[in-house]
Amino acid sequence: MPFKRYVEIGRVALVNYGKDYGKLVVIVDVIDQNRALVDAPDMVRGQMNFKRLTLTDIKIDIKRVPNKKTLVAALEAADVKNKWESSSWGRKLIVQKKRASLNDFDRFKIMLAKIKKAGVVRQELSKLKKETTC
Amino acid sequence: MQKTMAPKDRKPHVSRNPDLIRGVGKYSRSKMYHKRGLWAIKAKNGGTFPKHEKKAAEAAPAEKPPKFYPADDVKKPLVNKRKARPTKLRASITPGTVLIILAGRFKGKRVVFLKQLTSGLLLVTGPFKINGVPLRRVNQSYVIATSTKVDISGVNVEKFDDKYFGKKVEKKKKKGEGEFFEAEKEEKNTLPQDKKDDQKTVDAALIASIEAVPDLKSYLGARFSLKAGMKPHELVF
Numbered sequence: 001m002p003f004k005r006y007v008e009i010g011r012v013a014l015v016n017y018g019k020d021y022g023k024l025v026v027i028v029d030v031i032d033q034n035r036a037l038v039d040a041p042d043m044v045r046g047q048m049n050f051k052r053l054t055l056t057d058i059k060i061d062i063k064r065v066p067n068k069k070t071l072v073a074a075l076e077a078a079d080v081k082n083k084w085e086s087s088s089w090g091r092k093l094i095v096q097k098k099r100a101s102l103n104d105f106d107r108f109k110i111m112l113a114k115i116k117k118a119g120v121v122r123q124e125l126s127k128l129k130k131e132t133t134c
Numbered sequence: 135m136q137k138t139m140a141p142k143d144r145k146p147h148v149s150r151n152p153d154l155i156r157g158v159g160k161y162s163r164s165k166m167y168h169k170r171g172l173w174a175i176k177a178k179n180g181g182t183f184p185k186h187e188k189k190a191a192e193a194a195p196a197e198k199p200p201k202f203y204p205a206d207d208v209k210k211p212l213v214n215k216r217k218a219r220p221t222k223l224r225a226s227i228t229p230g231t232v233l234i235i236l237a238g239r240f241k242g243k244r245v246v247f248l249k250q251l252t253s254g255l256l257l258v259t260g261p262f263k264i265n266g267v268p269l270r271r272v273n274q275s276y277v278i279a280t281s282t283k284v285d286i287s288g289v290n291v292e293k294f295d296d297k298y299f300g301k302k303v304e305k306k307k308k309k310g311e312g313e314f315f316e317a318e319k320e321e322k323n324t325l326p327q328d329k330k331d332d333q334k335t336v337d338a339a340l341i342a343s344i345e346a347v348p349d350l351k352s353y354l355g356a357r358f359s360l361k362a363g364m365k366p367h368e369l370v371f
Contacts, residue, residue, distance in 0.1 A: 104234070104244075104371050105282040108353045 005055040007036065010062045012080055013053040022093070024084060025053070026075070029065050037065065041072050058083055221254035226279040230286035233258065234278040234358045234371070240267050242357035246284050246340060253296045261337035264344070264354045269333055271299050280371045284350070288339035293332075 005011070011027045020043060029037035031047055038053070039045040045068075060078040062071060075081075084090040102110070150169050151159040161169060176183060227233070231247045233256070245267050248257045256274055260267030344350050360366065 100368070101370055103282060104280045104358070104369075105232070105350070105353055108356065109349050112349060112352070 005057060007050065007055065008059065009064050010060045010074075012056050012058040012060065012084075013038070014056060015048070015052055016054050017052045018048075024056075024080070026060060026062070026071065027053075028062070028071070039068070039071055041068070041075065056084070056089070057087070220250060220252055221274055223250050224274065224279060226281070227256070227274070227277075228283070230284045232280045232282040232284060232354070233272070234280060235267075235272060235276065236278060237276045238272075240270075242359055243267050244280070244354050244356070244358060245272075246286070246344075246354070247279075248286065248289065248291045248294075248336075251294070251296050255296070257291060257294055259333070259336055259340065260354070261340050261344070262333050263337060263341065264351060269294065269329075269336060271296075278371055282350075282353075284340065285343040285346075286340070288343065289336055291336070 007027060007030065009027060009029065013025055013027060015021055015023045015025055020040075023040055023043070025038045025040040025043070025048070027036045028039045028045065031037055034051075035047050035049050036053070037045065038048045058078070058080055060074045060080060062074045066074065085094065149159075151161050151166055154160055159166075167173065172183075227247055229247060229249055233245050233247050235241055235243050235245055235258075243260070243265050245258045245260055245265070248259060248269075250256055251271065253271075254274070255271040256277065257269065258267070258272045259269045262268050341351075344354065
Protein backbone atom coordinates (compact mmCIF):
# COMPACT_ATOMS: atom_id res chain seq x y z
CA MET A 1 0.00 0.00 0.00
CA PRO A 2 2.71 2.61 0.73
CA PHE A 3 4.56 4.07 -2.25
CA LYS A 4 7.84 2.43 -3.16
CA ARG A 5 9.05 4.52 -6.11
CA TYR A 6 9.53 8.23 -5.34
CA VAL A 7 10.20 11.21 -7.52
CA GLU A 8 13.72 12.19 -6.47
CA ILE A 9 16.84 13.44 -8.10
CA GLY A 10 18.42 10.49 -9.84
CA ARG A 11 15.20 8.52 -10.32
CA VAL A 12 15.19 6.79 -13.73
CA ALA A 13 11.85 7.07 -15.51
CA LEU A 14 10.32 5.83 -18.74
CA VAL A 15 8.70 8.37 -21.05
CA ASN A 16 5.22 7.17 -21.94
CA TYR A 17 3.95 9.97 -24.20
CA GLY A 18 5.28 12.34 -26.79
CA LYS A 19 8.29 12.71 -29.01
CA ASP A 20 10.62 10.75 -26.70
CA TYR A 21 8.19 7.86 -26.19
CA GLY A 22 9.92 4.77 -24.85
CA LYS A 23 13.12 6.42 -23.71
CA LEU A 24 14.72 6.05 -20.32
CA VAL A 25 15.40 9.45 -18.72
CA VAL A 26 16.79 10.60 -15.40
CA ILE A 27 14.99 13.14 -13.18
CA VAL A 28 17.62 15.75 -12.62
CA ASP A 29 15.56 18.47 -10.85
CA VAL A 30 11.98 19.16 -9.83
CA ILE A 31 10.54 22.36 -11.24
CA ASP A 32 7.18 22.50 -9.53
CA GLN A 33 4.31 20.29 -8.50
CA ASN A 34 3.75 19.01 -12.01
CA ARG A 35 7.03 19.20 -13.89
CA ALA A 36 10.53 17.84 -13.65
CA LEU A 37 13.76 18.67 -15.37
CA VAL A 38 14.76 15.54 -17.17
CA ASP A 39 17.94 14.45 -18.96
CA ALA A 40 19.26 11.50 -20.94
CA PRO A 41 22.52 10.86 -22.78
CA ASP A 42 20.92 11.25 -26.22
CA MET A 43 18.62 14.22 -25.66
CA VAL A 44 18.78 17.87 -24.73
CA ARG A 45 17.95 18.42 -21.06
CA GLY A 46 14.37 19.71 -20.80
CA GLN A 47 11.23 19.83 -18.75
CA MET A 48 8.58 17.14 -18.74
CA ASN A 49 5.28 16.81 -16.98
CA PHE A 50 5.15 13.95 -14.46
CA LYS A 51 2.12 12.63 -16.30
CA ARG A 52 4.43 11.79 -19.19
CA LEU A 53 6.75 9.77 -16.99
CA THR A 54 6.46 6.34 -15.45
CA LEU A 55 8.87 5.82 -12.55
CA THR A 56 11.09 2.75 -12.53
CA ASP A 57 12.85 0.97 -9.69
CA ILE A 58 16.25 2.23 -10.76
CA LYS A 59 17.89 5.19 -9.05
CA ILE A 60 21.33 6.66 -9.68
CA ASP A 61 23.55 8.75 -7.46
CA ILE A 62 23.80 12.30 -8.77
CA LYS A 63 23.68 15.84 -7.44
CA ARG A 64 21.00 18.31 -8.57
CA VAL A 65 21.42 19.13 -12.30
CA PRO A 66 24.75 17.54 -13.16
CA ASN A 67 26.76 18.11 -16.37
CA LYS A 68 26.07 15.81 -19.24
CA LYS A 69 29.50 14.24 -18.68
CA THR A 70 28.83 13.61 -15.00
CA LEU A 71 25.41 12.23 -15.80
CA VAL A 72 26.73 9.80 -18.38
CA ALA A 73 29.47 8.68 -15.96
CA ALA A 74 26.91 8.13 -13.20
CA LEU A 75 24.71 6.10 -15.57
CA GLU A 76 27.68 3.93 -16.50
CA ALA A 77 28.66 3.46 -12.87
CA ALA A 78 25.18 2.34 -11.88
CA ASP A 79 24.97 0.10 -14.98
CA VAL A 80 21.45 1.33 -15.69
CA LYS A 81 21.27 -0.12 -19.18
CA ASN A 82 21.97 -3.70 -18.13
CA LYS A 83 19.81 -3.47 -15.03
CA TRP A 84 16.94 -2.27 -17.18
CA GLU A 85 17.36 -4.86 -19.90
CA SER A 86 17.53 -7.69 -17.37
CA SER A 87 14.50 -6.51 -15.41
CA SER A 88 11.21 -8.18 -16.34
CA TRP A 89 9.70 -4.85 -17.41
CA GLY A 90 12.64 -4.08 -19.67
CA ARG A 91 12.62 -7.58 -21.13
CA LYS A 92 8.93 -7.32 -21.94
CA LEU A 93 9.51 -4.09 -23.85
CA ILE A 94 12.31 -5.68 -25.84
CA VAL A 95 10.09 -8.62 -26.77
CA GLN A 96 7.28 -6.28 -27.82
CA LYS A 97 9.66 -4.37 -30.09
CA LYS A 98 10.97 -7.57 -31.62
CA ARG A 99 7.47 -8.86 -32.31
CA ALA A 100 6.45 -5.59 -33.95
CA SER A 101 9.43 -5.70 -36.29
CA LEU A 102 8.91 -9.27 -37.47
CA ASN A 103 8.94 -10.00 -41.18
CA ASP A 104 6.26 -12.20 -42.82
CA PHE A 105 8.94 -14.89 -43.24
CA ASP A 106 9.92 -14.54 -39.58
CA ARG A 107 6.33 -15.03 -38.51
CA PHE A 108 6.18 -18.20 -40.59
CA LYS A 109 9.37 -19.55 -39.00
CA ILE A 110 8.02 -18.78 -35.55
CA MET A 111 4.82 -20.65 -36.38
CA LEU A 112 6.84 -23.73 -37.37
CA ALA A 113 8.91 -23.48 -34.19
CA LYS A 114 5.80 -23.19 -32.01
CA ILE A 115 4.24 -26.24 -33.62
CA LYS A 116 7.44 -28.21 -33.13
CA LYS A 117 7.72 -27.19 -29.48
CA ALA A 118 4.08 -28.04 -28.83
CA GLY A 119 4.65 -31.45 -30.40
CA VAL A 120 7.58 -32.19 -28.13
CA VAL A 121 5.65 -31.06 -25.05
CA ARG A 122 2.67 -33.16 -25.99
CA GLN A 123 4.86 -36.24 -26.42
CA GLU A 124 6.39 -35.82 -22.98
CA LEU A 125 2.97 -35.26 -21.49
CA SER A 126 1.58 -38.41 -23.05
CA LYS A 127 4.57 -40.36 -21.72
CA LEU A 128 3.90 -39.09 -18.22
CA LYS A 129 0.20 -39.85 -18.55
CA LYS A 130 0.97 -43.43 -19.52
CA GLU A 131 3.17 -43.91 -16.46
CA THR A 132 0.63 -42.65 -13.97
CA THR A 133 -2.52 -44.35 -15.28
CA CYS A 134 -1.00 -47.83 -15.71
CA MET B 135 37.49 23.65 -90.75
CA GLN B 136 34.40 23.32 -88.64
CA LYS B 137 31.97 23.33 -91.54
CA THR B 138 33.53 20.25 -93.10
CA MET B 139 32.66 18.21 -90.02
CA ALA B 140 29.12 17.01 -89.51
CA PRO B 141 27.15 20.10 -88.43
CA LYS B 142 25.99 18.45 -85.19
CA ASP B 143 29.53 18.38 -83.78
CA ARG B 144 29.69 22.15 -83.26
CA LYS B 145 29.57 23.37 -79.68
CA PRO B 146 26.53 25.52 -78.88
CA HIS B 147 27.56 29.14 -79.40
CA VAL B 148 28.05 31.29 -76.30
CA SER B 149 26.85 34.88 -76.55
CA ARG B 150 29.53 37.53 -77.01
CA ASN B 151 27.26 40.03 -75.27
CA PRO B 152 27.28 39.46 -71.51
CA ASP B 153 24.12 40.31 -69.55
CA LEU B 154 24.21 43.25 -67.20
CA ILE B 155 20.76 42.30 -65.98
CA ARG B 156 18.43 39.81 -67.61
CA GLY B 157 17.25 41.47 -70.80
CA VAL B 158 19.95 44.15 -70.93
CA GLY B 159 23.24 43.43 -72.66
CA LYS B 160 26.53 45.17 -72.11
CA TYR B 161 27.13 46.13 -75.71
CA SER B 162 24.94 48.20 -78.05
CA ARG B 163 23.82 47.07 -81.50
CA SER B 164 26.61 48.91 -83.25
CA LYS B 165 29.25 47.52 -80.91
CA MET B 166 27.89 44.02 -81.43
CA TYR B 167 28.04 44.50 -85.20
CA HIS B 168 31.74 45.14 -84.82
CA LYS B 169 32.29 42.32 -82.33
CA ARG B 170 30.62 39.74 -84.51
CA GLY B 171 32.74 40.78 -87.47
CA LEU B 172 29.78 41.36 -89.75
CA TRP B 173 31.82 44.15 -91.38
CA ALA B 174 34.48 41.58 -92.27
CA ILE B 175 31.92 39.18 -93.74
CA LYS B 176 30.50 41.99 -95.83
CA ALA B 177 33.93 43.07 -97.00
CA LYS B 178 34.83 39.50 -97.96
CA ASN B 179 31.65 39.26 -100.01
CA GLY B 180 32.00 42.60 -101.82
CA GLY B 181 29.80 44.98 -99.83
CA THR B 182 26.72 42.86 -99.16
CA PHE B 183 25.94 39.85 -96.99
CA PRO B 184 26.30 36.49 -98.72
CA LYS B 185 22.96 35.27 -99.99
CA HIS B 186 21.81 32.00 -101.27
CA GLU B 187 18.98 31.63 -103.70
CA LYS B 188 15.69 30.50 -102.35
CA LYS B 189 14.74 27.04 -103.37
CA ALA B 190 11.73 27.20 -105.59
CA ALA B 191 8.85 26.21 -103.43
CA GLU B 192 7.37 22.93 -104.62
CA ALA B 193 3.79 23.34 -105.73
CA ALA B 194 1.63 21.95 -102.94
CA PRO B 195 -0.59 19.10 -104.13
CA ALA B 196 -3.88 20.56 -105.36
CA GLU B 197 -6.30 20.54 -102.41
CA LYS B 198 -9.93 19.85 -103.04
CA PRO B 199 -12.29 22.23 -101.26
CA PRO B 200 -13.67 20.36 -98.21
CA LYS B 201 -17.11 18.73 -98.49
CA PHE B 202 -18.19 19.86 -95.06
CA TYR B 203 -17.78 23.10 -93.14
CA PRO B 204 -18.85 22.86 -89.48
CA ALA B 205 -21.53 25.40 -88.51
CA ASP B 206 -19.77 26.60 -85.32
CA ASP B 207 -16.06 26.90 -84.73
CA VAL B 208 -14.49 23.56 -83.89
CA LYS B 209 -12.17 23.65 -80.87
CA LYS B 210 -8.71 22.25 -81.35
CA PRO B 211 -7.72 19.71 -78.70
CA LEU B 212 -4.85 20.74 -76.45
CA VAL B 213 -1.38 19.43 -77.18
CA ASN B 214 -0.55 16.27 -75.21
CA LYS B 215 3.16 15.52 -74.93
CA ARG B 216 2.85 12.69 -72.41
CA LYS B 217 4.67 9.50 -73.23
CA ALA B 218 3.35 6.07 -72.39
CA ARG B 219 5.67 4.25 -70.04
CA PRO B 220 5.31 1.24 -67.74
CA THR B 221 3.76 1.84 -64.29
CA LYS B 222 6.18 3.16 -61.73
CA LEU B 223 7.47 0.21 -59.74
CA ARG B 224 7.32 0.48 -55.97
CA ALA B 225 10.78 0.77 -54.40
CA SER B 226 10.09 -2.28 -52.26
CA ILE B 227 9.71 -4.51 -55.33
CA THR B 228 13.08 -5.62 -56.76
CA PRO B 229 13.91 -8.74 -58.80
CA GLY B 230 13.84 -11.68 -56.43
CA THR B 231 11.35 -10.20 -53.94
CA VAL B 232 8.75 -12.55 -52.50
CA LEU B 233 5.29 -11.11 -53.20
CA ILE B 234 1.92 -12.04 -51.74
CA ILE B 235 -0.83 -12.16 -54.39
CA LEU B 236 -4.05 -10.70 -53.06
CA ALA B 237 -6.68 -11.46 -55.67
CA GLY B 238 -7.57 -13.95 -58.34
CA ARG B 239 -7.09 -17.67 -58.54
CA PHE B 240 -3.83 -17.59 -56.60
CA LYS B 241 -4.85 -15.26 -53.80
CA GLY B 242 -2.72 -15.65 -50.71
CA LYS B 243 0.09 -17.39 -52.58
CA ARG B 244 3.65 -16.29 -51.93
CA VAL B 245 5.44 -15.92 -55.19
CA VAL B 246 8.83 -14.78 -56.57
CA PHE B 247 9.05 -11.58 -58.63
CA LEU B 248 11.17 -11.80 -61.78
CA LYS B 249 10.85 -8.56 -63.73
CA GLN B 250 8.48 -5.82 -64.81
CA LEU B 251 7.20 -6.08 -68.38
CA THR B 252 6.77 -3.14 -70.73
CA SER B 253 3.02 -3.09 -70.13
CA GLY B 254 3.71 -2.40 -66.44
CA LEU B 255 2.58 -5.82 -65.22
CA LEU B 256 4.91 -7.88 -63.05
CA LEU B 257 6.30 -11.20 -64.30
CA VAL B 258 6.06 -13.70 -61.49
CA THR B 259 6.61 -17.41 -60.93
CA GLY B 260 5.67 -19.76 -58.04
CA PRO B 261 7.99 -21.64 -58.70
CA PHE B 262 5.45 -24.01 -60.19
CA LYS B 263 6.75 -27.10 -58.38
CA ILE B 264 6.52 -25.41 -55.01
CA ASN B 265 3.12 -23.77 -55.07
CA GLY B 266 1.49 -24.31 -58.45
CA VAL B 267 1.82 -20.74 -59.69
CA PRO B 268 3.21 -20.77 -63.27
CA LEU B 269 5.03 -17.98 -65.08
CA ARG B 270 2.33 -15.38 -64.92
CA ARG B 271 1.64 -11.69 -65.14
CA VAL B 272 0.26 -9.88 -62.11
CA ASN B 273 -0.75 -6.28 -61.49
CA GLN B 274 1.32 -4.36 -58.97
CA SER B 275 -1.81 -3.11 -57.19
CA TYR B 276 -2.90 -6.59 -56.22
CA VAL B 277 0.33 -7.54 -54.53
CA ILE B 278 1.98 -7.05 -51.15
CA ALA B 279 5.77 -6.88 -51.32
CA THR B 280 7.52 -8.64 -48.45
CA SER B 281 11.07 -7.81 -47.47
CA THR B 282 12.24 -11.37 -48.17
CA LYS B 283 14.49 -11.62 -51.24
CA VAL B 284 15.50 -14.67 -53.24
CA ASP B 285 18.73 -14.82 -55.22
CA ILE B 286 17.66 -14.55 -58.84
CA SER B 287 21.02 -14.24 -60.58
CA GLY B 288 20.91 -17.68 -62.18
CA VAL B 289 17.66 -17.01 -64.00
CA ASN B 290 17.39 -15.67 -67.54
CA VAL B 291 14.13 -13.82 -68.12
CA GLU B 292 15.08 -11.97 -71.29
CA LYS B 293 12.73 -13.86 -73.58
CA PHE B 294 9.51 -13.17 -71.69
CA ASP B 295 7.41 -10.21 -72.74
CA ASP B 296 3.73 -9.33 -73.00
CA LYS B 297 3.36 -11.02 -76.38
CA TYR B 298 4.40 -14.36 -74.83
CA PHE B 299 1.35 -14.15 -72.58
CA GLY B 300 -1.12 -12.81 -75.11
CA LYS B 301 -4.08 -14.86 -76.28
CA LYS B 302 -3.33 -16.98 -79.32
CA VAL B 303 -5.22 -15.82 -82.43
CA GLU B 304 -6.95 -18.78 -84.00
CA LYS B 305 -7.26 -19.25 -87.69
CA LYS B 306 -10.82 -18.62 -88.79
CA LYS B 307 -12.58 -21.85 -89.55
CA LYS B 308 -15.35 -22.26 -92.01
CA LYS B 309 -18.67 -22.88 -90.44
CA GLY B 310 -19.19 -26.64 -90.15
CA GLU B 311 -21.61 -27.01 -87.30
CA GLY B 312 -21.22 -30.66 -86.29
CA GLU B 313 -17.45 -30.64 -86.09
CA PHE B 314 -17.21 -27.14 -84.63
CA PHE B 315 -17.52 -27.81 -80.91
CA GLU B 316 -15.40 -30.94 -80.69
CA ALA B 317 -12.43 -29.53 -82.56
CA GLU B 318 -12.30 -26.36 -80.44
CA LYS B 319 -12.37 -28.22 -77.15
CA GLU B 320 -9.38 -30.37 -78.04
CA GLU B 321 -7.15 -27.42 -78.87
CA LYS B 322 -7.82 -25.26 -75.84
CA ASN B 323 -6.99 -27.63 -72.99
CA THR B 324 -3.31 -28.45 -73.54
CA LEU B 325 -0.44 -26.09 -72.81
CA PRO B 326 2.16 -26.09 -75.59
CA GLN B 327 5.26 -28.09 -74.64
CA ASP B 328 7.65 -25.16 -75.12
CA LYS B 329 5.88 -23.18 -72.41
CA LYS B 330 6.27 -26.10 -70.04
CA ASP B 331 9.96 -26.25 -70.87
CA ASP B 332 10.34 -22.52 -70.25
CA GLN B 333 8.75 -23.00 -66.83
CA LYS B 334 11.18 -25.80 -66.02
CA THR B 335 14.31 -23.87 -67.00
CA VAL B 336 13.28 -20.79 -65.03
CA ASP B 337 12.33 -22.82 -61.99
CA ALA B 338 15.43 -25.02 -61.96
CA ALA B 339 17.77 -22.15 -61.12
CA LEU B 340 15.26 -20.62 -58.73
CA ILE B 341 14.59 -23.77 -56.76
CA ALA B 342 18.33 -24.26 -56.24
CA SER B 343 18.67 -20.84 -54.61
CA ILE B 344 15.44 -21.31 -52.63
CA GLU B 345 16.59 -24.58 -51.10
CA ALA B 346 19.75 -22.86 -49.90
CA VAL B 347 17.65 -20.91 -47.37
CA PRO B 348 16.13 -23.03 -44.57
CA ASP B 349 12.31 -23.07 -44.43
CA LEU B 350 11.97 -20.86 -47.51
CA LYS B 351 10.55 -23.68 -49.62
CA SER B 352 7.74 -24.45 -47.19
CA TYR B 353 7.19 -20.70 -46.76
CA LEU B 354 6.57 -20.31 -50.47
CA GLY B 355 4.34 -23.37 -50.45
CA ALA B 356 2.07 -21.97 -47.75
CA ARG B 357 -0.68 -19.45 -48.34
CA PHE B 358 -0.88 -16.18 -46.44
CA SER B 359 -3.97 -15.40 -44.40
CA LEU B 360 -4.94 -12.91 -41.74
CA LYS B 361 -5.40 -14.52 -38.36
CA ALA B 362 -6.98 -13.17 -35.19
CA GLY B 363 -5.08 -10.24 -33.76
CA MET B 364 -3.19 -9.41 -36.94
CA LYS B 365 -3.55 -5.76 -37.82
CA PRO B 366 -2.48 -5.22 -41.45
CA HIS B 367 -1.61 -1.57 -40.90
CA GLU B 368 0.75 -2.52 -38.08
CA LEU B 369 2.29 -5.59 -39.68
CA VAL B 370 5.76 -5.34 -41.13
CA PHE B 371 5.91 -7.35 -44.34
